[in-house]
Structures are given as structure tokens and as C-alpha cells.
Amino acid sequence: MKRILETILVTFAGGVLFTLLHVPLSWMLGPLTAVLLWTSFTKRRLTWPAGMRNAGLALLGYGMGLSFTMESARQISSQLPSMLIATILTVAFSLGAAFLTARYTGVSMASSAIGSIPGGLSQMVVLSEEIEGAETAVVAFMQTIRLLTVIFAVPFLAVHGLAGGAVTAAAGVPPTGSSSTSTGLFSSLVDWGAVIAARPVFFGLIVVIVLASAWIAVRLRFPTPFFLGPILAAGIITVAGYEPPHLPPLFTLLAQWSLGIYMGLGIKLSSLSNWKKLLPYSIAGSIAVVAFSLGLSYLFSKVHPMSLLTAFLSTSPGGMTEMAVTASMVGADVSMVVAYQMFRILFILFIVPYMLRWGFRRFSGGASSRPSRG
Incomplete structure (x- = not known):
């Protein structure tokens, strides 16, 4: 309990500081940095x-799933x-x-490839244990730098x-610096309680559905199941024509x-000893991929009926959760962002490992991958 209390105090200070500095996603990036x-x-x-x-x-998944509509479902399928x-x-x-x-740092191509592909940090580290020539420490370091940069x-x-610079109310938090910020947070909580009291049975059913969706997602081994399960459940409920209660900003x-x-x-x-040589290339590579995503999003915004902001967050090499939170904060199409990010994650998790194994075996003269550690 002492360590948890210390964690709360340290990260609360980080959240407050980033809020005062007007840093985007202050209550996620502030605690992370702290x-x-x-x-x-x-x-x-x-x-x-x-x-x-x-x-x-x-x-977060439940709140963002409420943005799904029948129109967004049609756009996603197209x-x-x-x-x-x-x-x-x-x-x-x-x-x-x-x-x-x-080429310029001396790390193996296997380590560099797995460390650069925008998949989940933990998933890429696990994959590195199964690929011949990949160093887990290098992969963990490169993925960490990529994650932080993005x-x-x-x-x-x-x-x-x-x-x-305009952050919409979709962020769920009143504008920073407003004298009524704390009052708005707690008054909205009271209003939310009144909505729940008016329909307690319906609210209880929603809670059961969300919990069940998370459990099913875990059983089906979905990536980020506690986020993806509730977002799909809330989306299905909304598309079906029901109006579940929105979460209060607090x-x-x-x-x-x-x-x-x-x-x-x-x-x-501290996962790598010679990090000074690898750090600038890892940062530069991450920035280059972000810039590439920005160019790609510009083309997509011209082809599809989606804003440049939505297209950028959809194609950015970040995590589905982080990009979805950002989308909700700036008023982008959350459902579209989640769809693009989820498709990329599933493709990388299920297709890319087989491509990498095949490629490294072919170009390394038939070397086989190490057996999985299970």
C-alpha cells in the first residue's frame, strides 16, 4: 500500500504539471513521465x-465505443x-x-526490423525470442523509444x-485553467448519477454487457482485450439504436x-548498455514513420470522406488506445481511428511474424528460427 500511495502522489504531481503546461493528454503523459x-x-x-x-x-473503451454509428460502420467497411x-x-x-x-549501428537486421515495426511493445519483444539473430534487449529498447516518440x-x-490548438469537449475534461474545472468535473458526476438513478436496470444491464465483453475478449485472446471488448460492446449497443449513458469527465x-x-x-x-549509439537512429526512424503517416493521411483525406486529422490518427504508428484517446480529445472520428489501428495491429500480430520468419530464413541461407518458449 505504501508503494501504491507513493505512485499516486508522484503521478498526480506529473498530471497536474502537464495540465498546467497545457500538454496534450496531460493525465496520461504526465503520470507516464513522472x-x-x-x-x-x-x-x-x-x-x-x-x-x-x-x-x-x-x-476508455466503453466511452469511445459510444461514438460508433451505423454511418461509421458503413464507412469502415468501405x-x-x-x-x-x-x-x-x-x-x-x-x-x-x-x-x-x-547498417549504421551494427545491430542485426532481425533486431532492427522487429524493433522498428509499429506493433505492440510486449508482442514484438516476445516475437524477438522466436527469430534467429534477434536480440531481445535491442528490440525492447527500440520499441520503447518508438512508443515514447509516437x-x-x-x-x-x-x-x-x-x-x-483547439481541443473539443470530446476530450471529456473541461478546458485547462478554467476556474470552474473542478466544479465542472464533480457537477457532471452528480448529473451522471441522476441519469443512472432514472434507469437503474438498464444501467446494470450495460455494466454486465461491458464486463462480459471484456471477459470474452480475453478468452478469444484479442489484443488489448479490456479495451477492445468494451469498445465493441458499446459500439454494437449504440448502432442497435440504444442510448447508453456517457461517462462523466472525472x-x-x-x-x-x-x-x-x-x-x-x-x-x-536501462534495457541496453550501448544505448547512446542506437538512440539517435531509433528516434529518427520513429519520427520518419510519423512523417510518412502524415503524408499518407493527406492522400487518404483526399480519397475518402475523412478529415486530415482523422486520417493522421488512423495511420499513425501508435497504440490503438493512445490514438483513440487523442481522437476523442480533438474531435476526430474515433470509430474510424480505432478501425484503422485495430486492423494494423491484427495484421502485424498475425501476418507479419510469418513474413519475417520466411524472409530471414530465405536471406540468411536457410537459418531457422529458434523454437518458441511458449
Whole structure:
């Protein structure tokens, strides 16, 4: 409990500081940064229950699933070819950046490739254990730098560049610096309670459905199941014509806070000894992929009925959760962003590993991959 209390105090300070500095996603990036700095300089170990992280993901997923409509479902189905094209081009560009990184840093091509592809950090680290010539420490370091670069650069560019600095009410949190911010947060909580009291049976049914959807997603081994299950459940309920209650802003803030803590605890900056040589290439490669996504999103916004902001967040090499949170904050089409991000993640998780194994076996003279550790 002492460690959890220390974690709360440290990350609360990070959230408040980033809010005062008007940093996008302040209650996710602030706690994340606070965890990294505190553990790096004090050498103290912070902790956060996985259940709190899962609850935060479920809340975020439910809130964002409410943005799904029948029209968004039709648009998503019509853009499946574009999702495939965007994913293939992003993976190909990432492999190009990986080739340059391997050539000028001396790390193996296998390590550089797996470290550069925009998949989940944990999934790519696990994959590195099954590919001959891949070093787990290198992959973990490169994926960490990619993750940090994207989750800081993309929201900042989306808010202060493409959105012109205007953050909509879709963020779920009143404007920073307003004297009525705290009052607005708690008054909305009271209003939400009144809505629930008016339809307690319907609300109870919604809770059961959301919890069941998360359980089913876990059983089916979905990526980020506690986020993806509730977002699909809420989307289906909304598309079916029902109007489930929206989350109060305070819940959204707490969910982002919990997610930021857990992400910070999962990042290990000391995973590689010769990090100074690899760091600039990892950052440059990550920025290049973000820039490539921006160019790709411009083309997509001209072909499809979607804004440049929505297209950028859809094609950015970030995590589905982080990009969806950013989309809700800047008023982009959350359902479209989630669809593109989910398609890319599933493609990378289920198709890319087989492509990499085949490619490395072919170009390494028939070397086989190491057996899986299960």
C-alpha cells in the first residue's frame, strides 16, 4: 500500500504539471513521465495493480465505443482496402528505416526490423525470442523509444498542428485553467448519477454487457482485450439504436491517469548498455514513420470522406488506445481511428511474424528460427 500511495502522489504531481503546461493528454503523459523520471533518478520501485489498469482500459473503451454509428460502420467497411494498403506501406517504410539503422549501428537486421515495426511493445519483444539473430534487449529498447516518440509527438502535432490548438469537449475534461474545472468535473458526476438513478436496470444491464465483453475478449485472446471488448460492446449497443449513458469527465480523467501509470511502469530505459549509439537512429526512424503517416493521411483525406486529422490518427504508428484517446480529445472520428489501428495491429500480430520468419530464413541461407518458449 505504501508503494501504491507513493505512485499516486508522484503521478498526480506529473498530471497536474502537464495540465498546467497545457500538454496534450496531460493525465496520461504526465503520470507516464513522472514514473520514468522518479524510478530513473531515485532508483525506487513504484507499483500499480493490473486490475486498475484494466478498469481504466474498460472505461476508455466503453466511452469511445459510444461514438460508433451505423454511418461509421458503413464507412469502415468501405475502407477495408485502404486499411490494408496503409498497413502494408507503413510496415514496408518501417523495414526501410530498420535497414538503415542496422547498417549504421551494427545491430542485426532481425533486431532492427522487429524493433522498428509499429506493433505492440510486449508482442514484438516476445516475437524477438522466436527469430534467429534477434536480440531481445535491442528490440525492447527500440520499441520503447518508438512508443515514447509516437505518444508524445502525435498528440502534440494533432492538437497544436492539425487541430489548430483547439481541443473539443470530446476530450471529456473541461478546458485547462478554467476556474470552474473542478466544479465542472464533480457537477457532471452528480448529473451522471441522476441519469443512472432514472434507469437503474438498464444501467446494470450495460455494466454486465461491458464486463462480459471484456471477459470474452480475453478468452478469444484479442489484443488489448479490456479495451477492445468494451469498445465493441458499446459500439454494437449504440448502432442497435440504444442510448447508453456517457461517462462523466472525472471517470475519463482517472482512466487516462491509470493507463499512464501502467505504461510508465512497463517501459525500461536501462534495457541496453550501448544505448547512446542506437538512440539517435531509433528516434529518427520513429519520427520518419510519423512523417510518412502524415503524408499518407493527406492522400487518404483526399480519397475518402475523412478529415486530415482523422486520417493522421488512423495511420499513425501508435497504440490503438493512445490514438483513440487523442481522437476523442480533438474531435476526430474515433470509430474510424480505432478501425484503422485495430486492423494494423491484427495484421502485424498475425501476418507479419510469418513474413519475417520466411524472409530471414530465405536471406540468411536457410537459418531457422529458434523454437518458441511458449
